[in-house]
Amino acid sequence: MIGVSLGLIGSGGSILAIPILVYFFGLTPEHATTHSLFIVGITAAVAVTRHHRLGNLKIKAALYFAIPSIISLVLSRKYLLPALPEIIADHGIRITKHMLMMVLFSVLMLAASVSMIRKSGNLRSGQASAGRLMVLGLFIGVVAGFLGAGGGFLIVPVLIFYGGMTMRYAVATSLLIITINSLSGFIADLLNQVAFDKRLLVTVASTAMAGMFGGLYLSTRIDGKKLQPLFGYFVFAMGLFILARELFFPS
Structure with a gap:
């Protein structure tokens, strides 16, 4: 599912990877982020080679976007994430670091999805x-x-509505940015000696790559104008699921 999503819409890998790693494999959100960065990054890297051969990449735009993104990503993982206490607030309502991360994740997903659905007929060049x-x-x-997150669920709308790209170029360029961001974040975690499960990484990443080829195949047969609102509804559904899970069934 992670691979199909990345191959088809240039995003959605982290949208699936984070909830799967947290809810099905029992990782904390903080540890799930490290695993997600590698799984999504290495899968997106394989997809990028395919899009490069098809001539879909806007490399200059990707670099303008990715270079400052890497800087803020690495700094936030080194200083912002470790600085947050495990218990954010405990005054009647207990807000944990886990809950805060997942709720913020879902809110951003909902905002991005609404933008994609409402502007689905307005692909700009x-x-x-x-x-x-x-x-x-x-x-x-x-x-x-x-x-x-690789950020694709935000990068794709940004490249379409503010980068002036059609869905096809936005998907391909998003994958390149995701590759750079995700693998940079994972390397930063390695340098910071963050623990991770090697077996889990290899297992999920290898199957994600297999799914990605299926997603790439489907992407050549689905019109971008139809794909954009489909992507929006997918992100919206996942955002609602995570928000409901954290608010009504907190761990």
Whole structure:
């Protein structure tokens, strides 16, 4: 499922990986972020090679976006994430680090999905300024670092509505940015000696790569204008699931 999502819509890997790792494999959100960065990053990297051969990559735009994004991502994982206490608040309502991360994750997903659904008929063309892409990259980097997401569920809408790309180019360029962001974040975690489960990484990443080829095949047969609202509804459903899970059935 993670691989199919990345291959088909250039996103959704972390949207699936984080809940799967937390709810089905029992990892904490903080440890799930490290595993998600590797799984999503290595799978996206394979997809990028395919899109490069098809000529779908906007490499210059990706670099404008990715370079500041890497900086903010690495800094947020090194300083912001470890600085948060395990218990954020305990005044009648107990808010844990786990709950905060997952709720923020779901709220961002819902916001991105509404944007995609409402503007599904408004695919724009043209070029965004380098400065705008860099500012947006800084913001996405913080989100990706804090939540352990490649950020594709935010990157794709940004590239369409602010980067002036069609869905096809946004998907491919998003995968390149996700690769750079995710693997940079994972390497930063390695340097910070964050623990991870090697067997889990290999197992999930290898099956995700297999699914990704299926997603790439489907992407060549589905019109981008139909794919955009489909992506929006998918992200919306996952956001609602995570939000309901954390608010009504907290761990």
